[in-house]
Amino acid sequence: MFSYWEQKNFLKYDLIVIGSGFVGLSTAIHFKKKHPKSSVVVLERGIFPSGASSKNAGFACFGSLTEILDDFRHMSEDEVLGLVNKRYMGLKEIKKKFGKKELGYKDSKGYELLEESQLSALSELARVNKMLKGLFKEDVFSEVKGFKKYGFSDSIKMVIQNKFEGELDPARYLKSLWDLAGKLGIRLLNGVNVSELNKDTGQVLAKNSWDGKSFEFHGRQLAICTNAFTNQLLPQEDLNPGRGLVMVSEPLDFKISWKGSFHMDKGYVYFRKIDGRLLLGGARNVDFENEETTDFMINPKIESHLDRLANEVIFPGREIKWDTVWTGIMAFGKKKTPIIQQVGNRAVIAVRLGGMGVAIGWQVGKDLASLISEK
Ligand SMILES: Cc1cc2nc3c(=O)[nH]c(=O)nc-3n(C[C@H](O)[C@H](O)[C@H](O)COP(=O)(O)OP(=O)(O)OC[C@H]3O[C@@H](n4cnc5c(N)ncnc54)[C@H](O)[C@@H]3O)c2cc1C
Missing domain, CATH: 3.30.9.10 (D-Amino Acid Oxidase, subunit A, domain 2)
Structure with missing residues (x-):
């Protein structure tokens, strides 16, 4: 159960980014730089990014x-x-x-x-x-x-x-992204496992890691940066x-x-x-x-x-x-290029980074942020 203050201040954002790997953090940073007054949160299910960005070979x-x-x-x-x-x-x-x-x-x-x-x-x-x-x-x-x-x-x-x-060192790269995100005033919430989202209304259902209870965020825009885990939220063909x-x-x-x-x-x-x-x-x-x-x-x-x-x-x-x-x-597909596209009235996606995300993650986030801004 959330307090009045928590509900008033912590659950609504201009942009909700799901996934705090290279792409999610880069998206949040580029968007916030373009829209300094906007509120931006990154939701991450793990204590650290828990996909590829902190697990790769550098x-x-x-x-x-x-x-x-x-x-x-x-x-x-x-x-x-x-x-x-x-x-x-x-x-x-x-x-x-x-x-x-x-x-x-x-x-x-x-x-x-x-x-x-x-x-x-x-x-x-x-x-x-x-x-x-x-x-x-x-x-x-x-x-x-x-x-x-x-x-x-x-x-x-x-x-x-x-x-x-x-x-x-991929974790030092992530630390640099965290530092920059922090300087820009981007909020990073860990231990938030998103279980459902509505790409047209901006609703995001998540589970609290400590009591397993569901709760709801709302974003004017959603950026889905969950790479290999995307099919669990929003199935992709390739x-x-x-x-x-x-x-x-x-x-x-x-x-x-x-x-x-x-x-x-x-x-x-x-x-x-x-x-x-x-x-x-x-x-x-x-x-x-x-x-x-x-x-x-x-x-x-x-x-x-x-x-x-x-x-x-x-x-x-x-x-x-x-x-x-x-x-x-x-995450791989028949094509070697990432999927970067709009997927609903309020949602965009940048996933399928393959084995070269260290090299392209920053730019993919930049491309996704411009896609949101263009809308
Ligand atoms: C073993 C290995 C070695 C690699 N070696 C290299 C290399 O040497 N050089 C190179 O360029 N690339 C390498 N890569 C690839 C590179 O690491 C990836 O392309 C890149 O990290 C992808 O970044 P991302 O942000 O798209 O995805 P990720 O880093 O996977 O980020 C996605 C994030 O979304 C979070 N998430 C997923 N679902 C949810 C949910 N429902 N709710 C909340 N959060 C969620 C995950 O926990 C994760 O942190 C390697 C990858 C691996 C696995």
């Missing part, structure tokens, strides 16, 4: 060579270039906005490990560089001739460098969840001879070093069917696949011990 990437080649098979050249451009510009924008130090951002370059069966990608390297020249003004991809010194297993036949990729696993090792008792953000297996597997440890994740492709879920469980098949890669391919002959293992949930 790769500031826009596509490895084989990933881009794979995209060319399903998309037009303009579409692929558009995606790469959006991701790269997104990374530049957050560096400029929040500062590299605040984000824990390192321009450490991206790398891709190629096995024998993937060597054919090398014959396409020059063509891809040429296509990307308009965006980057110089070659993006190059062969790393002296890669043997990295000590990967003999199954690795070549390493490709991507000059423009980097890495960051949106499927995709779980991702990340593992961080105990501190290593040897020196790692490489640095940067590394990809394997068309980008499905990724690793980097953090704080003298190995961070390794991905491999959804080992069990696609069971990873299409919003359940945060750890899939033992994927965990052991990654463990084997660590001990046999990345550090052959070593026995890596794991300190922290977690999962997060992404």
Whole structure:
């Protein structure tokens, strides 16, 4: 039961954003900047954002060579270039906005490990560089001739460098967003699980995490930024969840001879070093069917696949011990672009961020905020 004061002051807003990941926070920030007098609240079911934004691997990437080649098979050249451009510009924008130090951002370059069966990608390297020249003004991809010194297993036949990729600490990025949201006077309410919404009236039913009781908010506008969990509120035709696993090792008792953000297996597997440890994740492709879920469980098949890669391919002959293992949930569709649209008289949506939300989340929120303002 709410007090008179709570009902009068806490339940009605000009904009209610549902979901406090990168996209929800960016939407709230951009809207509030445009409409400083408006009241804006972000409702989040978890103590922290509980989807992908604080669970990811922190790769500031826009596509490895084989990933881009794979995209060319399903998309037009303009579409692929558009995606790469959006991701790269997104990374530049957050560096400029929040500062590299605040984000824990390192321009450490991206790398891709190629096995024998993937060597054919090398014959396409020059063509891809040429296509990307308009965006980057110089070659993006190059062969790393002296890669043997990295000590990967003999199954690795070549390493490709991507000059423009980097890495960051995703929770520091979120902290920067929280700080900015706070400065602007945006309210962030955690532990509020939205169970129903009315996209035409702006009504939002939520559950209190401490007593499980339902209550009602009202927004003049609603922004739905629930990514992989959207189907529970507002079913979308082309949106499927995709779980991702990340593992961080105990501190290593040897020196790692490489640095940067590394990809394997068309980008499905990724690793980097953090704080003298190995961070390794991905491999959804080992069990696609069971990873299409919003359940945060750890899939033992994927965990052991990654463990084997660590001990046999990345550090052959070593026995890596794991300190922290977690999962997060992404959202995918047949199309690689996010859904950003109006869905009712009072509601807009920005979801389906895929595996590149670090790069595009800020801009997606900006686009969603302009969509609300245009109305
Ligand atoms: C394991 C993993 C690794 C990744 N690695 C990278 C990477 O290295 N680089 C990269 O660019 N991207 C990576 N990504 C993808 C990136 O993290 C996402 O694209 C991005 O975080 C999506 O942001 P979002 O705000 O759309 O969604 P989310 O961060 O999922 O935010 C949605 C929020 O909505 C909340 N919510 C959902 N339903 C409700 C409800 N009913 N009521 C209230 N709140 C609700 C959730 O709790 C969640 O906090 C990775 C993702 C995962 C899972």
